[in-house]
Amino acid sequence: MLNINTEKNGNELTFKLSGRLDTVTAPELEAPVRNDLADVTSLTFDLAELEYISSAGLRVLLLAQKTMNKQGKMVVKNVSEEINEIFEVTGFSDILTVE
Amino acid sequence: MSELRISATKENLNDVLMFIDNELEKLDCSMKIQMQIDLSIEEIFINIASYAYYPETGDVFINFESENDGSTVLISFTDNGVPYDPLEKDDPDITLTSEERQVGGLGIFLVKKNMDEVNYKYENGNNILTLKKKIR
Numbered sequence: 001m002l003n004i005n006t007e008k009n010g011n012e013l014t015f016k017l018s019g020r021l022d023t024v025t026a027p028e029l030e031a032p033v034r035n036d037l038a039d040v041t042s043l044t045f046d047l048a049e050l051e052y053i054s055s056a057g058l059r060v061l062l063l064a065q066k067t068m069n070k071q072g073k074m075v076v077k078n079v080s081e082e083i084n085e086i087f088e089v090t091g092f093s094d095i096l097t098v099e
Numbered sequence: 100m101s102e103l104r105i106s107a108t109k110e111n112l113n114d115v116l117m118f119i120d121n122e123l124e125k126l127d128c129s130m131k132i133q134m135q136i137d138l139s140i141e142e143i144f145i146n147i148a149s150y151a152y153y154p155e156t157g158d159v160f161i162n163f164e165s166e167n168d169g170s171t172v173l174i175s176f177t178d179n180g181v182p183y184d185p186l187e188k189d190d191p192d193i194t195l196t197s198e199e200r201q202v203g204g205l206g207i208f209l210v211k212k213n214m215d216e217v218n219y220k221y222e223n224g225n226n227i228l229t230l231k232k233k234i235r
Contacts, residue, residue, distance in 0.1 A: 023145045024112050052134055054141045055205040065197045082131050086138070089212045090205055091193025 002028055003049075011041040011072075018049030021057030029057075033064045041072030048078035053086060065095060075099055100164040107148040107159040107178060115144050115161065119174070126169045128234045135213040136172070139230055142206035143176055143185075151180025151226065171215075175229040183226060184219045186211075 002025035005016035013036070021029065037043065043064060061076070068074035077099040079087065087093045103118045105111050119140050123133050147159050160177040190211070191204045211217055216231035 022112065022141055023109060052137065054138050055209055056141075056145075058205055059202050062197060062200060062202050066202075069197060082134050085131070086134075086209070090209065091195075091200075094194075095197040095200065 001025065004029060004032070006032065006036075011039055012044070013037070013040045013042070014044040014046060016046040016049070018051075020052040021050060021060070022052065022054045023056040026054075026056040026060050030060045030063065033060055033067070037064070037067050037071070040068075043068050043072065043074040045074075045076045046078050047076060047080070047083060050080070050083060053083050058086070058090060058092060061092070061096065073097070100162065102163070103161045104158055105161070106156055107144070107151060107180075108156055109145060109148050111148075112141060112144060116140060118161065119163065122163045122165075123172070123234070126165055126172070126234060128172075132232070132234050136174075136230075136232055136234075139210040139213050139232075140174065142210050143228055143230070146185055146206065147176060147178050147180070147226075150183060151178045153180075170235050171231065171233050173229060173231050175227060177225050177227050179225050182221045184221070185228070186217060186219050 002017065002019040002021055007014040065074055074097065076096050079098055087096065087098065101122055103115065105114060116137055119136065120133060123136060151157065157178060157180055162175045163172065165172050185207045188207055190208050191201065214230045214232050218229045220227050
């Protein structure tokens, strides 16, 4: 199960994720990433309560990063040790801005 | 040793992970290793669900066993779909920038990185993929 808490403040958008970002739930995040970033210049993913991420979830983060490369900045924060290790193994630590 | 026979469809991913997590909890597996195993299970199961029987569906047989007093787990997936060795796929170049990176193609790479051994064989009309992981 995945819960997405969205906070929008002008051109700043934050997605707070809790639960699991896997093959089954990744489409729930892919939809707003594809549709709701039009006027966003600062995108934040808060992963404090994210328990699990699989390659399907990484795909969506990369998609968001590619979009934000063109129109602003993207930050990923509150990453757990387990998820950070996945980022490192996949080279995502170099692609994403992890705070 | 425990076994699960289940229809290889994406909707069944949670049932597969529950089966695996239940076994891992019996062995007092750490959360970190459980996540690495779940991740690998998901990639393999979704691969089978997506390609093995396409456009139809079929079953996958998952076998879980531990050895060396529960310090190592062996998980195998058997399906009788089209012969396919996922390990033949080239690893993605993880040094590329986000612009150059392909969206996708990370699944099997993550499995190889997170497991101690991954083996594939095609035998008697079955794809058999085995994962081995030391859990302590």
